[in-house]
Amino acid sequence: MNYWQFRLRVYREYLKQWLDSIKQMSLAIVALFPLALSALVLFPFLAWGVLAESATNNEVWIYTLWGYLLFVYSWMILQRDGILGVEHQLYINSLPVSRSTKDWCELGLSLYGANLFILGPLVIFLVLFKHGAEQVLHLPFSYVIEKLAPAAGLLTLCTYYCIAAVKVRRLPFLSLLILPLLITPWAQELSKIQCLVLWCLAILTERIIPMPMFGIGTWLKGSYRLFFQGDMAYPRAEGLRLVALLLMLIMLRAMFNGVPIDVKSNVASFLSFTSALLMASSLFDTQALCRQYQYYLTSLPVSKFRLQIISISYVMMKALLGLSLIAYLDIFEAQHWALWSLFYVTSLLGILYLPKWFFSLPIIAAVLVFVIGS
Numbered sequence: 525m526n527y528w529q530f531r532l533r534v535y536r537e538y539l540k541q542w543l544d545s546i547k548q549m550s551l552a553i554v555a556l557f558p559l560a561l562s563a564l565v566l567f568p569f570l571a572w573g574v575l576a577e578s579a580t581n582n583e584v585w586i587y588t589l590w591g592y593l594l595f596v597y598s599w600m601i602l603q604r605d606g607i608l609g610v611e612h613q614l615y616i617n618s619l620p621v622s623r624s625t626k627d628w629c630e631l632g633l634s635l636y637g638a639n640l641f642i643l644g645p646l647v648i649f650l651v652l653f654k655h656g657a658e659q660v661l662h663l664p665f666s667y668v669i670e671k672l673a674p675a676a677g678l679l680t681l682c683t684y685y686c687i688a689a690v691k692v693r694r695l696p697f698l699s700l701l702i703l704p705l706l707i708t709p710w711a712q713e714l715s716k717i718q719c720l721v722l723w724c725l726a727i728l729t730e731r732i733i734p735m736p737m738f739g740i741g742t743w744l745k746g747s748y749r750l751f752f753q754g755d756m757a758y759p760r761a762e763g764l765r766l767v768a769l770l771l772m773l774i775m776l777r778a779m780f781n782g783v784p785i786d787v788k789s790n791v792a793s794f795l796s797f798t799s800a801l802l803m804a805s806s807l808f809d810t811q812a813l814c815r816q817y818q819y820y821l822t823s824l825p826v827s828k829f830r831l832q833i834i835s836i837s838y839v840m841m842k843a844l845l846g847l848s849l850i851a852y853l854d855i856f857e858a859q860h861w862a863l864w865s866l867f868y869v870t871s872l873l874g875i876l877y878l879p880k881w882f883f884s885l886p887i888i889a890a891v892l893v894f895v896i897g898s
Contacts, residue, residue, distance in 0.1 A: 527621050531609060531629050535637070538606025568592070568644055574778075576648045576675045583711035586719060587778035589678065590704040591771055593685055596641045597700060598767045600634065600689035607633045607690050630690060638686040645679040670717065677720035684727065692731075699726040705852065747826070747834045754813040755842075761809050762842070765802055769846050772798060777853050792855055796864040797890055799850065801883060803843040804871035810835045811875075836872060843868070863893065 571592045574580050580588075600607075607630060609616050616626075635642060652675050688696065703726040707719060714722075755762055776795055780788055814821060814835065821831060850856055856864065870889045874882035 527619060527625065528629055528632075531616075531633060532636075534609045534612055535603075535606045535633050538609075538611070539603065539637075568595075568641060572644050572648055575645075575678045576652065578671050578674050578716065580674075582714065582716065582719070583708065584778045585674070585716060586704065586708055586711050587774050589681075589719075590700075591774035591778070592678070593681055594700055594767060594770060594774070596638065596682055597685040597689050597696070598764070599641065600637060600686050601763075603637045604690050607637055631687065634687055634690045638682075642679070642682055642686060645675065645682050649675040649679045670715075673717045673720060677716070677723070681720075681723060694730070696727070696730055698730040699723060702726075746824075747821070747831060748838055750817065751810055751813060751835070751838045755809070762806065765806060766845070769799055769802055770849065773849060773853055773855065777855060780855070789857070789860075792857070792860045793863055795850075795855065796860045797867050797886065799846065800864050800867035801871050801886055803846050804839070804868050804875060805882075806842055807835065807839045807872060807875045808879075810839055832876070839872070866893070 571588050574584060574588045575592065605611070649672075652672055685696070685700075703723060707714065707722060711719075772795060776791055779791070814831065826834075866889055867886045870885040871882065874885035878884060
C-alpha cells in the first residue's frame, strides 16, 4: 500500500465514523423533518442555476452565493480531521515522504471530499466558457466577461474555501459573515463583478491582517465562566447551530423576493419554530457539561435550582447572536417574535422535563397557535 492509498483509507475510515456520529446527533431533527436531508442534497443543484445566471437579481444572487459558500466551507470543516489524518498524525509524520507529496495528497483529498460542490460549478463554467468563446467574435468582450463572471467567481471562491477549510486554521469571519451582511443592503447598487472583487479583497484582508484575540477576562465568573470555557474548548456544536441558522435565514431571505406577503408570513412563522428549537437545543450541551463537572458543581454553595436558572440564562445569552441576525435580515414581524418566544420557552421546558421528547411541547404549542389562529 503506497502513501496515497494509505491516506485515502484513513480519510474513508474517518468519514464513516463521522457519518455515524451525524446520524446519532441528528436523530431528533430527522424525526421532526423527514424531508430535511432530501432538501439538503437538492440545495447545490438549486444554487447552481441561480449563481450561474448573470441576469439573476443581485440580492438573490448574493444571498445564494453566501449560503452556498457557507455550506461548502462547513462541509469541509467537518471533514478536516479526516483529510489531515489527525488521529494518525504521528505515524504520517514519520513516513519518508516529502512535504510536497503530503501537500498534494491533502489537496487531492480536499477536492475528493468536496467532489460535487466543485464539480458542478466547474461543469457550468466550462459550458458557459465554450458558449462565450463562440460569441466573442459577434458580441462585445465586456458583455461576454459579464456573462462569465458569476460562474467564474463561484468556481474560484468555492475552490478557495474548500482548500482553506482544511489548510487555514483561522475562521473567515470577514469574508463569510461580515462582508455579506454589509453588502446585501447595497446589492442593487453593486454589480456582480464588484461584489466578487469585494469578496476577494475581504479574503486577502483576513489572510494578511491577523484576527484580534479576545480573552475571557474577569467579566465572566462562576458557572458562567465554566460554561463559556466548555463551549470554547469544543466549539463544533455551537458552530453547527450557527451555520444551520445562517443557512435557513439566507435561503428564506433570498426566497422572500419572489413570494406574496401572506406566504412570507407563513414562512416566517415556520422559521420562528425551527430557529427557536435549534437555539434552545444548546441547553443539551450545557446540561452535559454540568453532568461532566457534577462533583465540582455540587461542592459549590449553589443550589440545584439556582444552577438550573444559571444554565438557562446562559443559553438565552447565547441565543442573542441568532436573534441579532434575524433582526438584521428583517425577517420577523411582531407576531413572529411572539411566536419565537413561545416556541423557545416551550423547547427549554421540554429539554428540562422531557429530554427524550423535548420537541413535543413546542409542537403542541404550534398546534394550539394554528387552531386558535384558524
